[in-house]
Amino acid sequence: MAETSVELTKKLSAAVEKMPAFPKSVQRILELTRDVNCSPKELVMVIEKDPVMTMKLLRILNSAYYSFPKQITSVNQSVVYLGLNTVKNMALSFAAMGSLPKQNAAGFDVQRYLMHSLTTASLARTLCQKYSHDDTDPADCYIAGLLHDFGKVVFAQFLPEEFKQALAFSQEQSISLHAAEKQMIGSDHTVVGGMLVEKWQFPQQLTENIRNHHSVISTENTVQSCLFVADQISKYRALGNSGNPVVDELTPALVEYFGGQMEEIISSLGDLSKLEAEAQVFAQVSKEKS
8 A cells, every 4th residue: 555645754754864964064164155254264163173074185185186296284275275165065075975874775876876976066066157147156056966866865775675676667667766766665866855955954945956856947047957957967978877877858948058958068068087087086085984
């Protein structure tokens, strides 16, 4: 017998509640960087109070990917070299990666999922920088890209059997994973993803963008538009694996907004290998012990 909506809501809420809290230090970083008068010193002080974040930040900055002429030994140096926004995005990424399980009973490949999320985040930010018609902060597109599929993590950890069936059904029938989730679970990852970012106390607009990233996309919503296209490019170019085998076509409105079809948009972004290499460095650091 199918579960009622009340039973299903309780089940999903219970799963979301089991997810770890988002670090207060990162919430504070996001608050600070929304303030135009935020000083680098304030940001440095918050990061330095989180030893795990500091260690990961310095590990990445001293990796072969960045190849700075001398070793970076402090958070203050990292802000000088990279700027506030880049350091903020790194801190956010570390926090999100810290919430990922090492293993799950659904057989969901978390490392490939992580690559998809990181590349989608960077692509969404880049699309916003290049195509935005308003004053949308590209960092908001990065956050949306990073967290858009986190509902899948909730499913993989706390509803593993149902999610495993959804993953298999999606592949067998060549249908989108969110459609398969609705059939096997009764709801999809956009719903629990929205519940999760709400629990993590992110702004309501982010919650809505995550809940609607597989819905009808409005080009008046820059974050939603950039996230949708970034998600499709990441799947199309196989940059990681979100578990979803379907690349959605762009609507005529999105084609007009971004000035072309998928291949033309990808071409306009130039060489994506740097973006992919950065995501790989981040993903590698997430696997290492804190």
